[in-house]
Amino acid sequence: MSNVNAICRRKHAKFFMRFLDLLPSRLASHDSTRVTIAFFAVCGLDILNSLDTIQPATVETIIDWLYRYQVVSKEGEVECSGFQGSSTINTSVPNENITKYKWGHLAMTYTAIATLVTLGDDLKRLNRKAIIKGVAAVQRDDGSFSASVEGNEYDMRFVYCAAAICAMLNDWGTVNKEKMAEYILKSIRYDYGVSQHFEMEAHGGTTFCAIAALQLSGQLDKLSPETIEGMKRWLIFRQIDGFQGRPNKPVDTCYSFWIGASLKILNAFHLTDYEENRSYILSTQNTTVGGFSKWPDSMTDPFHTYFGLCGLSFVNEPGILEIMPSLNISMRAYKKLKELQGHWAPQEPEECSNCSIIDIE
């Protein structure tokens, strides 16, 4: 096999290790979302089956670092529990005025917990009750979720994050799942893709968010058979060689995950062309310094590297671990999570993997 046709696993592992360590100053625009970069790096190493590249001591370091970003609201105060994405407003001397601005953010909470699980943490330091309260606190009347208690947008992305958090902690608290499903159903477009918010244009990323949230909340059966077939059509039509995110838009490596995972959940991924997909993804890898980009010969980044590898996992690339599509972590991490959930459990253990509900021939 020639180099361009093979996946450069060790180089990608090194690529992720660099991002775990130190980012150049030009990446300061990611200062408020450092946790997501840790997620891509750690989970990326995991699906490369290279988690052992991180020294055991460093694993502990990352876990400790993540827990420092956990926010737990006090009784009687505004509910804003969850994880911050960074330490930008953390100071060595606690300050009440600053504390008022420390809010959990759903995307950071989701990626922090997923990273902890992947690293093998026992989640004992997680204040699960508080986090679920924090999720419920940002649900809106229309069923959608805001990213944080104030100051942020609300849309399908945070519907997904909310569902993923509740599914991982196996606790939906006072989150209104039915309202959430209503919001999702109202955002299905005339072409059967799902938009970021109601009547916006259907989009591959938000279609994933919607379908995954329905599965994680056990509500896929709210989609009619006609709708499911329409969604399959819309998703399958996104394949050009790799996948695009919207009709008439260029192909981009990350949609091999967003579209691929949606089709996986609907049990229709096997209807795509694996070889074309694989070739496209591989054409976007940097064989010199590792990493993937959205297009061939473009700038690599951890986001596209992680999702490129997920895309390869779906086409059964040797040496890449299997992905749990709706939680977007490895199956290995997912199994560890299920074990942890078994230890918590006064709740009815809610079966997450109801993929087979929707096996329509």
Add this chain to the structure above:
Amino acid sequence: MSDNSSDEELAPDWIPYRQRSDWADVTPIEQDDGENPVVVISYSEKFKDVYDYFRAILASSEKSTRALELTRDALRLNAANYTVWQYRRDILKALGCNLQQELQYIDDVISDNPKNYQVWHHRRVIVEWLNDPSDELRLTESVLSMDSKNYHAWQHRQWAIKTFNLYDNELEYVDRLISEDVRNNSAWNQRFFVLKHFGFTPEVIQREIQYAVNRIRLIKNNESVWNFLGGILHDGGASISQHEEVLAFCEELYNNNVRSPYLIAFLIDLCQEKCLREENAESREALGRRVAELCDGMIREHDVIRKKYWQYVVDSFQLKLNRLKANNDGERNDGTS
């Protein structure tokens, strides 16, 4: 993921806050990332300086003109920091600032960061406070003139239109975008959004079928307009096969050797639907054969990348048809016994 923060955007004669006499009363506060942090950003000196002072004003809860200016610098270094945006809004509110000026400022920030969520969110909040959407169509139009598929701009535009009932001239705008680029899926979606607001009357459906058909004649292999056509028929309450003129149009294209996968997919849907409604057994068989033939063409020649999908479509259809037949036979047998 982009790296659009740059120190260069601060003016060349920019003086660090540490050296400014009018900030001498403030003690900067360092970020505390604890022991052994990971994903560390090697902040530039400027970044560190500005954010040290940002933490200081946040800690003292200072809401002043100079603090407002400071947030501006902080946002220039990282426009994605939602805490800084939130604090900026808190200052604007506390000082009762001129919000029209703020809109002007966001205009500039948006043109530098047209794909940044926080910037658009800030815009929305300010427009809500002002209860004045008079500039939003112009702003989004200007952003869309650079990138006609910018999702943020479309979202803001839809929000403004919905919230302040600005539907009146939207169809004209969308029409212009579609004539500039008939493959602009965002514009087709916006067209659907506006039409739905005014309601799908039979006249509207008729007009829109014609609109879509005319644009398909221009470019046949354009998924956006085919999807739109399907949506119009479906949302208009009619099943797609009830519009004979659409079927005739598709057959005409097909007979003229157009083999766009979108056309054939549309025909497959039409024929399936017609077939399942057909009472006459012979016509039903014929339509069934047509579906199989069309799928076969897709598999072998016209849409090879989706060959497994089209096999799945034809197989599922066959199953449905057999089930239907078995039901009908069952009924007939019940009748005779």
